[in-house]
Amino acid sequence: KNGRYSKCISEIPGPKGMPLIGNFFDTFVTQEQLFNKRRQWANEFYPIYKTKTLNLVFVGIMTPDDVEKVINSKAHSIKGRIYHSFTGWLGDGLLLSHGEKWKSRRRLLTPAFHFTILQEFLNIFNTQAEHLVNEIEKSCKKPYIDVVKPVTEFTLCSIVDTSMGIKMHEQESSESYKRALIDLNTIFIRRFARPWLLLKPIYKYSQTYKMEQSLVNILHTFSNNVIEERKKTFDVSHNTHSTKKKAMLDLLLAAQRSGVNIDDAGIREEVDTFLFGGHDTTAMCICYTLMALANEKYIQQEIVKEIQEVLGDSGNPPIFSELQQMSYMERCIKESLRLYPSIPVINRIAGEDIKTVSGHTIPKSTNILIFIYDLHRSPDFWPNPLKFDPNRFLPENIAKRHPYAFLPFSAGSRNCIGQKYGFLEVKAALCSILRKFRLEPVDTPESVKYKSDIVLRPLGEIRVKFVPRTKSI
Numbered sequence: 001k002n003g004r005y006s007k008c009i010s011e012i013p014g015p016k017g018m019p020l021i022g023n024f025f026d027t028f029v030t031q032e033q034l035f036n037k038r039r040q041w042a043n044e045f046y047p048i049y050k051t052k053t054l055n056l057v058f059v060g061i062m063t064p065d066d067v068e069k070v071i072n073s074k075a076h077s078i079k080g081r082i083y084h085s086f087t088g089w090l091g092d093g094l095l096l097s098h099g100e101k102w103k104s105r106r107r108l109l110t111p112a113f114h115f116t117i118l119q120e121f122l123n124i125f126n127t128q129a130e131h132l133v134n135e136i137e138k139s140c141k142k143p144y145i146d147v148v149k150p151v152t153e154f155t156l157c158s159i160v161d162t163s164m165g166i167k168m169h170e171q172e173s174s175e176s177y178k179r180a181l182i183d184l185n186t187i188f189i190r191r192f193a194r195p196w197l198l199l200k201p202i203y204k205y206s207q208t209y210k211m212e213q214s215l216v217n218i219l220h221t222f223s224n225n226v227i228e229e230r231k232k233t234f235d236v237s238h239n240t241h242s243t244k245k246k247a248m249l250d251l252l253l254a255a256q257r258s259g260v261n262i263d264d265a266g267i268r269e270e271v272d273t274f275l276f277g278g279h280d281t282t283a284m285c286i287c288y289t290l291m292a293l294a295n296e297k298y299i300q301q302e303i304v305k306e307i308q309e310v311l312g313d314s315g316n317p318p319i320f321s322e323l324q325q326m327s328y329m330e331r332c333i334k335e336s337l338r339l340y341p342s343i344p345v346i347n348r349i350a351g352e353d354i355k356t357v358s359g360h361t362i363p364k365s366t367n368i369l370i371f372i373y374d375l376h377r378s379p380d381f382w383p384n385p386l387k388f389d390p391n392r393f394l395p396e397n398i399a400k401r402h403p404y405a406f407l408p409f410s411a412g413s414r415n416c417i418g419q420k421y422g423f424l425e426v427k428a429a430l431c432s433i434l435r436k437f438r439l440e441p442v443d444t445p446e447s448v449k450y451k452s453d454i455v456l457r458p459l460g461e462i463r464v465k466f467v468p469r470t471k472s473i
């Protein structure tokens with residue numbers, strides 16, 4: 001069996017490695033170089049390539065047909081090696097679990113994204129967006145603002161409030177929590193870029209592992225305390241049918257009370273999973289959209305025109321149905337997610353052999369990397385791929401395209417549970433910002449550099465100039 005596995009893998013093209021260590025030295029470069037190297041390999045070996053570091057083999061795919069085969073089949077639903085970094089923090093939550101556990105949790109959590117609940121969440125997004133605009137206002141006289149920090153603060157406060165039902169700034173330990181999140185992300189990035197750190201026997205003896213454990217401890221303590229506190233008030237509100245605003249956590253507590261098989265650790269896994277899945281992703285989407293719009297004067301004006309048409313000049317924050325009407329803005333967000341997919345790569349284990357369009361066989365048990373970033377920039381499916389063109393998402397143009405050519409939220413049964421939440425939050429933020437400010441370019445699509453990571457984070461800043469409107473909309 002091993003002989004067959006090796007034969008199939010050896011027939012897949014890829015950068016030439018050295019005996020035993022494989023591509024070890026190819027990956028022993030800076031974050032930016034590794035990101036660029038992956039793009040270069042995607043081009044050179046399109047539509048499939050492999051890399052090998054010590055005994056760790058990854059096979060990368062990037063055509064809609066191959067990707068469809070993988071994400072549309074239950075056989076390949078087990079998450080791959082690159083997600084192992086998250087297990088210390090997220091345990092076996094929705095993102096990482098599989099089989100019966102995943103199925104029952106997915107069923108349990110889906111109602112948390114029902115539109116009646118999202119409507120409630122919009123009040124939180126609007127309030128947080130107002131804080132964001134105030135923060136921008138304080139610094140808008142400067143030649144530019146690095147949007148990453150204020151926007152991440154916006155999405156973090158939003159997810160903490162919607163998932164746990166608390167205000168971040170009211171928490172005593174909020175600063176140490178935020179610091180721990182940032183430091184843990186740094187560890188995730190390091191492990192992704194240094195594949196041998198994904199090998200447990202090596203990682204377990206590293207300094208980074210010890211650091212990870214103490215950071216995870218800070219994050220778990222925070223979530224445990226919130227769950228404990230919420231349980232106390234939940235008893236009262238649950239019994240008296242209080243109209244108190246519901247958080248995702250309440251849904252889990254209610255399920256636990258009604259006898260669903262989920263203990264406190266299980267509740268924490270899911271709350272932490274929402275927090276992980278639901279703040280960097282939306283933050284990056286907002287940041288890159290602001291940068292793209294600053295560079296596309298006409299498109300920015302068209303969005304502003306749409307906001308004016310839908311909202312008039314009442315000055316009120318948008319309601320759910322108004323944001324739903326903003327279809328041009330939605331096309332711009334999609335185009336931004338095409339060029340800057342918050343999750344540029346996902347990872348699955350092949351549950352059985354896969355025959356690819358190029359005629360190769362990906363053998364059972366292989367770690368498959370699905371390169372969403374390269375899929376979204378393939379000239380075979382996206383003419384003039386680097387052009388920012390929201391009209392690619394007009395219904396008539398979508399109909400002409402392969403349904404698996406655009407996958408910012410993945411697809412199939414393991415697609416993103418939070419995509420409607422994400423769109424609503426991004427729209428609320430863009431609406432608030434564009435009503436107050438005109439965006440001018442500082443960074444351009446060419447000047448932004450990326451870290452090699454599971455989330456499309458910039459290497460440095462994402463700089464945008466904010467010019468206050470003489471009359472806000």
Ligand code: HEM
Binds near residue numbers: 095282343408
């Ligand atoms: C622009 C925003 C977002 C993007 C681009 C995005 C993207 C994705 C992608 C690509 C996946 C598939 C991951 C994989 O297959 O390994 C995923 C899964 C997931 N996302 Fe999102 N996401 C976004 C927002 C959110 C939000 C707001 C939440 C929660 C509030 C969330 C929670 C999750 C969860 C829990 C999963 C795992 C679902 C499952 O396996 O059943 N995401 N997301």
